[in-house]
Amino acid sequence: MKKFAIVAGMVVVIVGGGLLTWTALARLRDARGFGAAHRVRTFGETNYVARVLETTIGRTDAGLLVVVALRLENPNPFEIALERRGFVLVDGDKDYYLPAATESQSDVIRIGARGVADNELLTYAVQDDAFQGVLGLQLGHYYWTLLKGPQPYTPALNQDEYRTFRRRDW
Amino acid sequence: MLKQLKFYLICLLIAVPTALAVYFYLFGSPRSGIELIGDAPALVRQIQELRELVTVKYSVQKVVTLKEEKVPFGSESLLLLVHAEVLGGVDLAKLTPADVSLASDRSVSIKLPAPEILHRYVNDKDTKVWDRQKTWWTPWEPFNPELDQKARQLALESARAAALEMGILRDAQTNAERVLTNFLTAVGIPAVRFEAGNEREP
Numbered sequence: 001m002k003k004f005a006i007v008a009g010m011v012v013v014i015v016g017g018g019l020l021t022w023t024a025l026a027r028l029r030d031a032r033g034f035g036a037a038h039r040v041r042t043f044g045e046t047n048y049v050a051r052v053l054e055t056t057i058g059r060t061d062a063g064l065l066v067v068v069a070l071r072l073e074n075p076n077p078f079e080i081a082l083e084r085r086g087f088v089l090v091d092g093d094k095d096y097y098l099p100a101a102t103e104s105q106s107d108v109i110r111i112g113a114r115g116v117a118d119n120e121l122l123t124y125a126v127q128d129d130a131f132q133g134v135l136g137l138q139l140g141h142y143y144w145t146l147l148k149g150p151q152p153y154t155p156a157l158n159q160d161e162y163r164t165f166r167r168r169d170w
Numbered sequence: 171m172l173k174q175l176k177f178y179l180i181c182l183l184i185a186v187p188t189a190l191a192v193y194f195y196l197f198g199s200p201r202s203g204i205e206l207i208g209d210a211p212a213l214v215r216q217i218q219e220l221r222e223l224v225t226v227k228y229s230v231q232k233v234v235t236l237k238e239e240k241v242p243f244g245s246e247s248l249l250l251l252v253h254a255e256v257l258g259g260v261d262l263a264k265l266t267p268a269d270v271s272l273a274s275d276r277s278v279s280i281k282l283p284a285p286e287i288l289h290r291y292v293n294d295k296d297t298k299v300w301d302r303q304k305t306w307w308t309p310w311e312p313f314n315p316e317l318d319q320k321a322r323q324l325a326l327e328s329a330r331a332a333a334l335e336m337g338i339l340r341d342a343q344t345n346a347e348r349v350l351t352n353f354l355t356a357v358g359i360p361a362v363r364f365e366a367g368n369e370r371e372p
Contacts, residue, residue: 024243025242028241028242062331062335065327065331067327103288103290123327158235160233161236161237162234162235162237163237164320170239
């Protein structure tokens, strides 16, 4: 009986540890995909490198918000100007959202020659059902990157409560 | 015996001040204060001409919660009591000559630019971190030193939304019209009329 308990305990520990390791590895792989650098091209044929740093969702008096933090790198030997409205957010229902420029932000993101915009924030006011499917961000002319996977997510967020993710499986 | 006692007493008298001197040198009060380690010159990054007429200020207090999910496991959360100031008004730089017309009776008709939130900032004096914690079972995860700053940025978003909800744009428009009417009346304009401008920002 004692031997059986030991064996059963070991099996539970091994299976539990294996599942935990598998989950951790899956999340790490997902996080790597989320934060991968994308070489993109604008409508004006300008190349730049974009990397999503994190996605923050929150609820304010005006409704649900999505704040995307981007790192934008200009590998060109000249200044580039990226229109903020070019970074369109789209949800699973094909609802398109444009970023709102705040007072301290301009409509055009300018990055000097071989310069970097390290923490460019894009703020979107989205509908309550925006997280029921994928969430994608348009980068440049034809490139889309996923911010969230297809699994539905109903955020239990109170007023002025925010949550930050660095992966897609939420 | 007395000679031995005297020797120990002298040794003690020398050792105690020496130990105290060493202690205060290493851990004394001058080091516990704020030390200026650099005196970098101020650098003007950008000079921008502004023609903003700020006509209303909303002081908004918010309790903001930010939870950061760690990879692969765990989370860190911060509860911040934020006091933010939101300033509304009109940007007179957007006023064009076509927006102002003078009638034959010397009355002026103005099409004011749409009121907008011109500035918002966190009042550091009244802003406090109420609570900060991370999941107990991920002790290896370090606290994110930037979480506080991030929470402040998000609090500004909340303050902006709250101010819009409370009608800051309406107040900004009303006050701007009153200020301009008073000013133009003072310089001899008999009547000032305001036409509907562009759409207000959401």
